[in-house]
Amino acid sequence: MLSVFENNSAMRWLGKQLFNREDPAAFFDPILSIINPMMVRGLTPARVEAITHAARDTKTFHLKPSPRWSGFRAGQHININVEIDGVRCHRTFSLSSAPAQWEQDGTITLTIKRLPGGKVTNWLHDRLETGTVVGISEAFGEFDIPNVEQPLLYLAGGSGVTPVLSHLVTLADQDYRAPVTVLYYVRTQADEIGAETLRALQARWPALTLVIHRTDEDGPSALMNEAHLEQVPGIKARHCFLCGPPGLMDLAQDLLGRFGIREEQISATFFTAPTPVEVSEPLGGEVRFAGSDVTVESEGDAPLLEIAEAAKLNPKHGCRMGICHQCSCRKTSGTVVNRLTGKASGPGEETIQLCISVPQGDVEVDV
Amino acid sequence: MQQLTNEQLDNLARDLDAIRDEVMADVGERDARYIRRVIRTHRALEIGGRAMLPFGFLPPLFIAGTASLGIAKILENMEIGHNVMHGQYDWMNDPSLHSQTYEWDTVCTGDSWRYTHNYEHHTYTNVIGKDRDYGYAVLRLSDDVKWHPGHLLQFINFTLLSVFFQWGVGLHELETERMRRGEIKLSDKREVLRDLMRKGGRQAFKDYVFFPLLTFPVAPIVLAGNIGANLIRNLWASNVIFLGHFTEDAETFSEDMLEGESRGQWYLRQLTGSSNFTGNKWMHILSGHLSHQIEHHVFPDMPAHRYREIAPRVQKICEKYGLHYNSASFASQYKTVLRKVFHYSLPDRIRTRLQAA
Structure with missing residues (x-):
């Protein structure tokens, strides 16, 4: 019912007048969230239906999004939005289930590995309970199955296999005839994500060739090398999908290049968790003002406001001493040190005050 | 003004920073739960008030509906809007509670408020000529402003400002006093005027057309209720704000003090330029905790x-440096505000004789 404030332009205008906000339907969220959190409008709610073990330190979260969520293509990701100690946190994860499953029973799955020291992944593992409602974004990403049937090669490492699982189930359901080879690199058998699904696919879908390399158990020959790729028949004609940690991705790109595979034959997807800078890292760094498309180098303890002004930008500001928040804006990546408290921020997206934030390493802000 | 040595000022800054760091490190789920609970209460009161007013032909429902809507507006303006726009909840990373985009239920635009209040007032607190909130350019509250006979009538201004407070605050950024002095033209303020x-x-x-017409046969009742609710909010908000800086013992400062001001001096100016009033839990919540104006001015972005x-600790710090911690009951603080408005409406000669008496 509240969707009229979103979809009908006259009602949207009226809602803005009555509730003083750009998203008038969300005005009622504080009340709706206690009646039934699946009714809120400010974000797209999804209920946690089940949480299952997937591999060592890895769990699969089965979610049922609200009916207004618009679905996804195999290989896409979503942002999941949870509140940890009062702070709303967003993280991006690949969907590990196939779109057909969502069409059938309305559920999707995220398969998530604990990151050592990771605030969100550890919270999801330790605190998230079945029945809780979390926020999700619409799906995004271009890690798509090719439109035209052609031979495929997947090079996946660790938890990078999750979008590949979504692809493979979808391809098998289509009865994809062209050869599909999956080279999956994991440390040990206990780290194999989706092992059962992969084995089941192998049994029912003749086009699939699955090779799992356990780098800690099978000796040095299990590390990705030319010999692995030489065994892939007709590799030159294949479209290649890469998904895994950055080291593996770089190596794979390099090897594929040696086999004469062109850039446009390769689709890659990865997002590494941003890592906090070392405490000892010196102040200053490369600052990118994304909104104005300006990048400058900074040194020493110059705050972002002064750096922006030196670069001839004129961001909104006031007191220049950290009290009035006129200069608050989004930092999209990087670490800054708060001049008043001396504390370093997290590495991810958050609101900062330009006049008292000193970059520590490379930083990107929305100015 | 109370004088401290540079060393004392540095120690004062360090003592206050220690409180700030300790509290800010602890800010988290408890604060998020608190503000969400206040917001839920606001929604319930606003929806309840608007639902009751069409039945306002029954006097008890008229009173309940008007009071409910009036309190909703007070909560939204004071404890939610004012505090959210100070950035007290920016750390929550919730787009509906973001200081730079929040828009509140009053005439003044969020942008105008962020400029005149968060920046001008909180940076230049009680500096005559720089802090336009001191007297709101319509009240003479210190002898830095030269007396003229018009000031004799400033009680009328005082009353009008209280009754139409939301419009007064809305008009604040227009700087009409500077227009009268010919320093700026109306066209200089075109954007402010358009937003206003x-x-x-x-x-x-919303309050005077839409909701009355929505309930057409009883429109006059709903209109009266909405006017009443806005009036309740105007009277309460204006008086809470007057009590924060216009009390007799709240100090004022001159512009030359701003030159090279240290953090310690800034803290000292905030401590001695503000005044608190005491009361129960609801007095504090409904005033948006501006009953703790002193604490608010030293830590404007703390929930x-x-x-x-933290009030007892701030009071202890004041005692340690021999500073006056200006706190008294609502009634006695209010009395000093009225006395000040009255005294400064008089020519200086008569005022000094009265004050001496």
Whole structure:
């Protein structure tokens, strides 16, 4: 019912007048969230239906999004939005289930590995309970199955296999005839994500060739090398999908290049968790003002406001001493040190005050 | 003004920073739960008030509906809007509670408020000529402003400002006093004026046109209730704000003090330029914790419900440096405000004789 404030332009205008906000339907969220959190409008709610073990330190979260969520293509990701100690946190994860499953029973799955020291992944593992409602974004990403049937090669490492699982189930359901080879690199058998699904696919879908390399158990020959790729028949004609940690991705790109595979034959997807800078890292760094498309180098303890002004930008500001928040804006990546408290921020997206934030390493802000 | 040595000022800054760091490190789920609970209460009161007013032909429901809507507006303006716009909840990373985009239920636009209040007032607190909130350019509250006979009538201004407070605050950034002095032209303020018309129009449309017409046969009752609710909010908000800086013992400062001001001096100016009033839990919540104006001025972006908890420590610090911690009951603080408005409406000669008496 509240969707009229979103979809009908006259009602949207009226809602803005009555509730003083750009998203008038969300005005009622504080009340709706206690009646039934699946009714809120400010974000797209999804209920946690089940949480299952997937591999060592890895769990699969089965979610049922609200009916207004618009679905996804195999290989896409979503942002999941949870509140940890009062702070709303967003993280991006690949969907590990196939779109057909969502069409059938309305559920999707995220398969998530604990990151050592990771605030969100550890919270999801330790605190998230079945029945809780979390926020999700619409799906995004271009890690798509090719439109035209052609031979495929997947090079996946660790938890990078999750979008590949979504692809493979979808391809098998289509009865994809062209050869599909999956080279999956994991440390040990206990780290194999989706092992059962992969084995089941192998049994029912003749086009699939699955090779799992356990780098800690099978000796040095299990590390990705030319010999692995030489065994892939007709590799030159294949479209290649890469998904895994950055080291593996770089190596794979390099090897594929040696086999004469062109850039446009390769689709890659990865997002590494941003890592906090070392405490000892010196102040200053490369600052990118994304909104104005300006990048400058900074040194020493110059705050972002002064750096922006030196670069001839004129961001909104006031007191220049950290009290009035006129200069608050989004930092999209990087670490800054708060001049008043001396504390370093997290590495991810958050609101900062330009006049008292000193970059520590490379930083990107929305100015 | 109370004088401290540079060393004392540095120690004062260090003592206050220690409180700030300790509280800010602890800010988290408790504060998020608190503000969400206040917001839920606001929604319930606003929806309840608007639902009751059409039945306002029954006097008890008229009173309940008007009071409910009036309190909703007070909560939204004081404890939610004012505090959210100070950045007290920016750390929550919730787009509906973001200081730079929040828009509140009053005539003044969020942008105008962020500039005149968060920046001008909180940076230049009680500096005559720089802090336009001191007397709101319509009240003479210190002898830095030269007396003229018009000031004899400033009680009328005082009353009008209280009754139409939301419009007064809305008009504040227009700086009409500077227009009268010919320093700026109306055309210099074209954008401010445009935003004011849009926001003022929106507020008037909502309370004085849309909701009355929606309940057409009883429109006059709903209109009266909405006017009443806005009036309740105006009277309460204006008086809470007057009590924060216009009390007799709240000090004022001159512009030359700003030159090279240290953090310690800034803290000292905030401590001695503000005044608190005492009361129960609801007095504090409904004033947006501006009853703790002193704590608010030293830590404007700390979640406001924490002021109550740190107040004894701030008071101790004041005692340590021999500073006057200006706190008294609502009634006695209010009396000093009225006395000040009255005294400064008089020519200096008569005023000094009265004050001496």
